[in-house]
Amino acid sequence: MVYFDAASSVPLHPVARQALVAALDEGWADPARLYREGRRARLLLDAARETAADAVGCRPDELTFTPSGTRAVHTGVAGALAGRRRAGRRLVVSAVEHSAVLHAAEAHAAEGGTVAEVGVDRTGRVDPAAYAAELDGATALACLQSANHEVGTEQPVAEVAEACRAAGVPLLVDAAQSLPWGAVPAGWSLLAASAHKWGGPAGVGLLAVRKGVRFAVRGPADERESGRAAGFENIPAVLAAAASLRAVRAEAAAEGARLRELVDRVRARVPELVADAEVVGDPVRRLPHLVTFSCLYVDGETLLHELDRAGFSVSSGSSCTSSTLTPSHVLRAMGVLSEGNVRVSLPAGTPEEEVDRFLAVLPGLVSGVRERFGAPAGAGTTSGGTTGAGTTGAGAPPFAEAGAAEAAGAAGADSVVVDALGRRCPIPVIELAKVFGDVPVGGTVTVLSDDEAARLDVPAWCEMRGQEYLGERPADRGTAYLVRRTS
Amino acid sequence: MVYFDAASSVPLHPVARQALVAALDEGWADPARLYREGRRARLLLDAARETAADAVGCRPDELTFTPSGTRAVHTGVAGALAGRRRAGRRLVVSAVEHSAVLHAAEAHAAEGGTVAEVGVDRTGRVDPAAYAAELDGATALACLQSANHEVGTEQPVAEVAEACRAAGVPLLVDAAQSLPWGAVPAGWSLLAASAHKWGGPAGVGLLAVRKGVRFAVRGPADERESGRAAGFENIPAVLAAAASLRAVRAEAAAEGARLRELVDRVRARVPELVADAEVVGDPVRRLPHLVTFSCLYVDGETLLHELDRAGFSVSSGSSCTSSTLTPSHVLRAMGVLSEGNVRVSLPAGTPEEEVDRFLAVLPGLVSGVRERFGAPAGAGTTSGGTTGAGTTGAGAPPFAEAGAAEAAGAAGADSVVVDALGRRCPIPVIELAKVFGDVPVGGTVTVLSDDEAARLDVPAWCEMRGQEYLGERPADRGTAYLVRRTS
Incomplete structure (x- = not known):
């Protein structure tokens, strides 16, 4: 362990x-x-x-x-x-x-x-x-x-x-x-x-x-x-x-410098190894031993469970891992993605090999979770991956699971509504991503969701994807989040 | 220890x-x-x-x-x-x-x-x-x-x-x-x-x-x-x-019964071994391992110190052992003597010999403290004492130390005033006891004191001595406690 x-x-x-x-x-x-x-x-x-x-x-x-x-x-x-x-x-x-x-x-x-x-x-x-x-x-x-x-x-x-x-x-x-x-x-x-x-x-x-x-x-x-x-x-x-x-304290300077390098490695490698992953927090003015990243289209609790099965104990600020069903107030205040969130904080004495092993197993686990959730094509391990698992996500068919979006959105329409009511993180963002490619540039997607995480994750998805977030408004049930395709 | x-x-x-x-x-x-x-x-x-x-x-x-x-x-x-x-x-x-x-x-x-x-x-x-x-x-x-x-x-x-x-x-x-x-x-x-x-x-x-x-x-x-x-x-x-x-809990019944007997021994022997000692608390409906007694004319802190030097760690509800200079609220509520108060609470497994050793050294230590405080004649170890120290108190001259009472009280007067202002427990009661024999039956002694313990200890002394406590009234400084000699 x-x-x-x-x-x-x-x-x-x-x-x-x-x-x-x-x-x-x-x-x-x-x-x-x-x-x-x-x-x-x-x-x-x-x-x-x-x-x-x-x-x-x-x-x-x-x-x-x-x-x-x-x-x-x-x-x-x-x-x-x-x-x-x-x-x-x-x-x-x-x-x-x-x-x-x-x-x-x-x-x-x-x-x-x-x-x-x-x-x-x-x-x-x-x-x-x-x-x-x-x-x-x-x-x-x-x-x-x-x-x-x-x-x-x-x-x-x-x-x-x-x-x-x-x-x-x-x-x-x-x-x-x-x-x-x-x-x-x-x-x-x-x-x-x-x-x-x-x-x-x-x-x-x-x-x-x-x-x-x-x-x-x-x-x-x-x-x-x-x-x-x-x-x-x-x-x-x-x-x-x-x-x-x-x-x-007597060991803090030397051990802090050593862990700082290991964390730098995680900060650099995760975005290379895992597509659609965002490392958050200040890269320099930070604690030496701690790094946090989030992965699009991933349920935090499921990823933690998979990491635990693989022998790694980490924590998460994802809403799905808390009893309150709301994402971490820290991630919310920062305005960054909360889904698939993982906090890695290294105890003093952590061997380098453990960090490398973590980086080796992470991409495959993320891909596996994405596959299970029917994440859209293109999500998966990037070309820097050290494992072969990266192809799993990319190989998954866009509508591998019957999404709620199918009922509301029609391919090619200028304005698509995704009904994700009653579905929890990461499903609303997955459904958004699934239909997004079918909307022409300039068109919009409206995500209906009653999951608190969507308030954070839909805008964060836009930020990561370079698309335009137009804002939210109350809907008959839940909230409507509006996104415009800009590229 | x-x-x-x-x-x-x-x-x-x-x-x-x-x-x-x-x-x-x-x-x-x-x-x-x-x-x-x-x-x-x-x-x-x-x-x-x-x-x-x-x-x-x-x-x-x-x-x-x-x-x-x-x-x-x-x-x-x-x-x-x-x-x-x-x-x-x-x-x-x-x-x-x-x-x-x-x-x-x-x-x-x-x-x-x-x-x-x-x-x-x-x-x-x-x-x-x-x-x-x-x-x-x-x-x-x-x-x-x-x-x-x-x-x-x-x-x-x-x-x-x-x-x-x-x-x-x-x-x-x-x-x-x-x-x-x-x-x-x-x-x-x-x-x-x-x-x-x-x-x-x-x-x-x-x-x-x-x-x-x-x-x-x-x-x-x-x-x-x-x-x-x-x-x-x-x-x-x-x-x-x-x-x-x-x-x-598994040992509580047997160990409780054993300690109860040891405590009964302390309860029975202390009044035999130490003159003017009062065992307080219910003799039967009580915790198995705990006994408390008080000794007239003794400073609790000094007695604790002597017991510590003799290798015994006990506690006290005497005012002189607390930073607030007030006697234990428990003793006050009970209306019993607070001076020279000792609480003995036996840990499970206490050997019988330790209790006997405590009973062997206690009388001499009490006598030594009384002597140091100039306690009146008659205070000391009773005839049941197992040590020879009992004679120390009895042998001390009545006015071995210049008491504040000398200025105010004159031998043989019907009404004597003892000025114990500024003196702390057990001095006010010691001064009372010193002059009491000089007052005729029916006469009174007024103790002036600004020590909180006197409020408890003067009436408690009367109770123990079978004399009449007439009450207290505010004085120019401190409080006046009035006692009538009845025998």
Whole structure:
């Protein structure tokens, strides 16, 4: 098995394992107690805090251990908003934050606060000037991730921090994805992170709050962790988390450079090997280990399943892999294709051969899925393919499966309607592609769909194909998406 | 070192350790993912939930793993109150709940809710009828611990649950102390517990919510743990917690009976060995492993320090051992002495010899502390003492240290004022005792004190000494406590 989902969680680092097992015998007592076992536990907790603070770049008394990165974000957002309530009730976030931040923002809105979302470009990056423009006198808090968890794009934290400083607004940085690779640029007011992303155990998050930042703890009082994280301290786990953060940081420069080259290989080869694949995210200003691409005419869940059967564990932002049936909010904010989406995030130590093997099996698997879904002719592996599977897609007859489009669209008509109601991603786009060749240049295709993914994928298909997307309008059922053939 | 503070935390159970270390390799992935590592993690999580639910006596889908027992209580109280908001905003708790419950109640009051506290008798037990009388039509939730964490007294959960059922009020039971020893009697609606109390790792609490109980999650949304515990699941830890709960339960009947006898020995011997010591809590309806006693004229922190130096780790509800300078709210609610308070809670497997050794060293340590504080003549080890240290206290001259009382009280006067302002527990009571013999029967002593412990300890001294406590009134500085000599 090859595990390529480091952005989700990674196995315990050997250093973390060693620290954890050792501390099971030393760190189980209550560090608030005055007897020997308690004092020993307190020493371990203090040591963990110093190590973690050093890696974060803050003072130990600014750092709180929380039960998870999610809790660090929830506590940080709520506490900073409450502490700045007199300044105002406006919260500014980027549109591509982790769901922990967006859920905290929703909770704030539900309590009567206002939330401003700053959009991103097609690489997933916020524009510092656009972000700065949202910081008004009523803004209590701004949130910006250090790097995106789905596409790897680094955010302009230093520039946004400077804008926040100028506006007198504290900035909370969700550093969950980047902290293993290096400290966040200075200027943040609050910082959140999650240990199981860097080989620490589950159950440990970090919340750093700079001295001088107004912060009012919400919820019931508790004397532990400066009142910011209720409940008995998990000392073996925080020790392991701190030890592994230090260990991965020591290897970060060299390992990051090595993984960066492997990711560059994936970024370059996937579009050569797989027709109609789009690599998304910033090619340069990005996390070293993460790459995301999408494949037209592919169901993300099916592709993940095929990759799993072939021994590769990856994740996807496709709607079909989520219980909500909506594509990833990150891909939506970027305006890029969501269907057939695959996120590859390499754990430290990933051998080159595993990446090459992934590139070797991917094209055949994509072709197989496309064939199964009756993808249109022309979709398949391009001539750069290292396997022979590329011919499968290309060899599939255009109407291999009875498409819903047949009823509505007639070959050669100037205006064709594709009825994809009740069909889910990637079918609406497949049906669009199937009839598109039959429409004369200048003609239009209307796709009727009630699948949320179509809102993203029909325009993305136009962008990739160089065709004109004319927009959407409500239909009797679902939504009508209008496309004009320009070439 | 002998560790007698199981009620605070216990070392990891060998079964928990084994499960934890094994699951580090198997349970690190995200159980929401569809690939192999995720599916494996999901299986482990499901297995842990089934094991824990079986021990709790609920359905697996009623059980949520939280990051701590404290979080289980906070989430349970807030969620049940929010779910029953239409019924009313009244919360009923016992006066001796764990601080997690009382802090949740304070948070509720701060949001405009009302809180009713049901008092306890001198054993720390609530009266079911008194509890039932507090359940009115506007009561949204009732909370009652299964057994008290400081004095071990079992609460009448079954009777109170029946009263709650009759009143249509859900009952949340904080089972943190009793769950290792057995399931909570039926009738509860919500139940909270903490794994590190039964040899599970830190970082795991349980929250069970019966089907049909109205529950509305507060705070930001999160899809994990039925939305009731935000953040990445800590699967190795929950597996270890479930495994150790099952293991300690298998030994609970036999080990509970054995520890019960050891505790009975402590309960019987301490008053024989130590003069002016009071064993508190219910002698029969109690946790098997826990006993609490208080010693007149002793500073709790100093006694704990001496016990620690002698190799015994225990805890105390004395004010001098807490940062708030107030005695334990449990002892206050019971109206018993708080000074020189010692809680002994035996971990499973405690050898009989350790208890005997504790009983052998305790009298000498108490005498030494009393001597250092200048305790009055007559305080010391009683004739049952197994050490020769008992003579130390008795041999100390009545005014060995210059007491503040000398300035105010004159021997033989009908009414003596003891100025103990600025002096902390146990000095005010020591000064009272020093002059008391000089006041004729029928005369009074007024103790001026600004130490919160005096409010509890002066009346408790009267109770122990069979003297009449006349009450308190505000003084120019601090409070005046009035005592009449009756014998």
